[in-house]
Amino acid sequence: MSDHSSEPVGPVEAYEPPYYVAVFTAVRTESRRGYSETNARMEDLVKDIPGYLGMDHAQTPGGLGITVGYFRDAEALTEWRSNAEHRGAQRRGRDEWYRSYTLHVAKVERSHGFVRERGPAAG
Template sequence: MFAVIFKAEVGEQDQEYLDMAEKLRQLAFDKYNCQDFVAVTEGAQEIAISYWQSEQDIQAWHKDSTHLIAQKLGREKWYRSYSVQVVEIKREYGG
């Protein structure tokens, strides 16, 4: 199992952003085998964590044409800065 951790300083987030975020979320689940997706915004900080079965699914998602458009818009207006980490989950436990 893998996770993609997206951290950003929020810029202008308009209705277009909200619509695109929902579209991308559904696309990740429907086409790219995303297992779970959680996003939280506090003040100007956003963090989103998505969970995937394979790195190949993550790479395919990253290259999706709709996602590429969203990435461009994100750099141009939706985010002041961002970072992305792809990590492999070695173990998981809870109570």
């Protein structure tokens, strides 16, 4: 997961379906060696995939991490899955960083969002 930043927090926007999501849920080991650098590299690398739409991250206090990647089509997701550098990071994750993980891939058929308008605070 990314380090905290000063950028506003918000979910990836709701896109017009269909599109795909890859939901990666993991529990980490105690090993931290190289994780942050590799994670940052993967976040930079995936942005170069045509059809990549964005990514959401969440971490529970108990240590469960959730990353959701959004992709316009199955081809974009396949390109990301088969990227050689990403495959290497996956191997290292299994060898060092993850106690357990699951990956769920789904086609989004319905999507909507909400953004509160900035205005005077309710009093």
